[in-house]
Structure formats: C-alpha cells, structure tokens
Amino acid sequence: MNKVKYIFLIPLLIVLLYSLTSKSKTKSEILRNDIIDVVSILKKAEQQLSLQVLQADKENRIPRTVTENGDMYWANSKFDWTEGFFPGSCWYMYEYTNNEDWKVTAEKYQALFESHKYITTNHDLGFVFNCSFGNGYRITEDEVFKQVLIEAANSLSTRFNSSVGCLKSWDVNGGWQSKRNWKFPVIIDNMMNLELLFLVSEITGNPKYKKIAIAHANTTLANHFRENNSSYHVVDYDPETGQVRSKQTAQGFADGSSWARGQAWGLYGYTVCYRYTKDKAYLEQAQKIAKYILHNNAIPKDGIPFWDYDADNIPNEPRDVSAAAITLSALIELDEYTSQSYLSTINNLIKSLASNDYTAPIDENQNFILMHSVGSIPHNNEIDVPLNYADYYYLEALVRYQNRYW
Ligand code: GLY
DSSP states (O other): OHHHHHHHHHHHHHHHHHHHHHHTSOHHHHTGGGOOOOHHHHHHHHHHHHHHHHHHHHHTOOEEEEOTTSOEEEOOSSOOTTTTHHHHHHHHHHHHHOOHHHHHHHHHHHHTTGGGGGOOSOTTHHHHHIIIIIHHHHHHOOHHHHHHHHHHHHHHHTTEETTTTEEOOOOOSSTGGGGTTOSSEEEGGGGGGHHHHHHHHHHHOOTHHHHHHHHHHHHHHHHSBOTTSOBOSEEEEOTTTOOEEEEEOSSSSSTTSOBHHHHHHHHHHHHHHHHHHOOHHHHHHHHHHHHHHHTOTTOOTTOOOBSBTTOTTTTSSOBOHHHHHHHHHHHHHHHHHOSSOOHHHHHHHHHHHHSTTTBOOTTOGGGOSBOOEEEETTTTEEEEEOBHHHHHHHHHHHHHHHHHHO
C-alpha cells in the first residue's frame, strides 16, 4: 500500500522541482529556443558600414541620406541633428567587433562636430552628443569624452524654462518654425535629449541636469498624451505662464494623428527615464505607448509601420523603417524591466528589418544598411529613403539583442 502511495508522489515531486527551477530562470532563458542568431545580420551590416566609411573618408563628411537622384546627401557641417549617428554606428561596431579601426573611425567623425557642444540654439544636442561621445564614453571611459558631454549638457540646459517645466525644442525666430505662431514649442522627439542630462548627472554627481530631465519628462507626460496613449507631435507653451497654447503636428499627417516616429521617440524616451530614475510612472507610460503601437490596427504583419498610424491612404502610404528601428531598440530595453515579454515583437521586427524587403544589397543604397524610411512628408523631404538614424538604432538594437540574449 505504502509503495503505491510513493509511486503517485513521484510525478508530483517532478512538477514541484520543475516549477522551482523554472522560477529562477529569466524570461530570456525560458525562451532560449526563440532567440535569433543575429551574428550573420551584424556581419552583413558591418560589411555595408565599412563601405560607407570608405565613401565618407573621401569627403571627410558624415552621410545622412540620399538625394532624389540617388546621390549621397551629407550632413550639414554647420550643425545637423543627425550628425552623431554615423560615429555612433561606428561605436556600436567597435563594441561588437572589438576592432580598433572602428574606434579610430568613430573618433575621427565625432571630432568633426565637437565644437557644436557650445550651441545653445538647438535642442538636438542630446541626440548629437549622447549617440556619439556618449557611446564612446560608455565603452572607453575616456575623460576627454566626459568633458565634451558635460559642455553639451550645459548648453542644452540653457533651453530649460522653469515656468513651462520643459526644454524648448525649436527657436521660432527664423525658418519654417517662425510661420507657425508658436512661442515655446516642445516636440515629443525632445524626450530623446534627456538621456544626455541623466548621464551627465550620473558622471558628475551634480543633480541639476537630472532635475531638468525629470521636469521635462513630467510636463510632457501631463500634456503630450491622449487618452489612448498616442502622443501629439508639438505642444506649444506660453513661456511666461507655462500654459499650453496649442497641440499640433509638424511632421505627422494631422494635428490629431499619431506620427509613427513620434510614438517611437516617446517609447524610447520614457524607457530611458525609467532606467535612470526607477520611477514607475515612466515605466507605465513606456508600456502604454508600447501597447498603443503593438495593438494598432494600422500596423502591418511585418511590424514596420506606415509613416503615420492615421495617414489617410493606408495601406498605400510609405513605411517608416526608422520608426521600426527605434521601437525595436526601445523594446529590447523595456523587456528587461517588465514581466510581460516583448520578445515575439522584437523577433518579428528583427526578421523583417533583416529581410531583403528592408535591408539593402551590399554596395547599394549609398551603403546605408536599411531602406524605406521617411524624414518629413509635410515638408516633402526625405520620403522613402535610407536615413543614418534608422541604421544607428538598428545597430544599437542588434548589439543590445546580442549582449542581452546570447
Ligand atoms: N527629431 C527629428 C525627427 O525625428 O525627424
């Protein structure tokens, strides 16, 4: 009788043992079979980026996109919000390969715009310096890079207005921005400039940069998002009172629509805010934005969004690969912080982006890695083209994926 009892106990013990051991496994270990081998994807990307470096070396300029004729379009050497991405891509290649040549190339190209650290008329210093010198500092801890980051953060901080609680995105005394009747426009993209401020507070021990970043993130949380967690592109404020004057778009389909890259900037931005503060409100916002993106009816099966989720001619609208690459990289980080797994979406995006539909053949596409991004349709600029930032966030995502899951 006793023997029979023990026989019944054996399966129970096995189940108990299994559940105890599987509890100590991470999400990624449980899903090990689902992990994509990204080595061949990274090798191909390295081949293409190496060819682009040869091209850039002839001109000593930074590739940005291609012209309508298919020629290379170089970043504006006076200042270009995209200038940090090319050296940033080289830093990711250095991190991945450990080949010193990539470090030398990254240093050479970021040196071209080092003096822009003093610019105070543009909010994009976060993009420019965090993606270049920031990655360089993360990988090498070079003191010279640290000083550059501090200068850039000081310049960016001058754009903070305490009545509004935000960094000003665009100056309105010139260019197309002067025609929109804005006083203090803040764009969702500006969430991406906060990483520089968080980083500089961390490396200097001075909390003032982080305080600005937190204020900006909180004001944006209060005013940029709709009930369904999509975001407006531009919120304009009264710089004296901090009151919201209008909620509009600049690069999206309509004021009330959801510009695809804007949603990606928000997702990435709040994920970074959570990394540096561990404030649950930021994590929840990132999860809500992810939900909005992933459950959107306008998302095609391959996960690569149209340029605006509400564009009126879907499915006959251009895709925006840059939005997909930013979303992918953000989701890989967000997946670390949540019990919910984003791995199936992450894998779907990697498979799509690495396919011939979006990855250019070697030695074509002016040696950009990815095709089919959109700069700004309302400005009739950079439509269905490669963009250096699509490549940058794609490489970041691949290296993050490799570091995290392998
Ligand atoms: N921050 C500019 C853009 O996303 O186009």
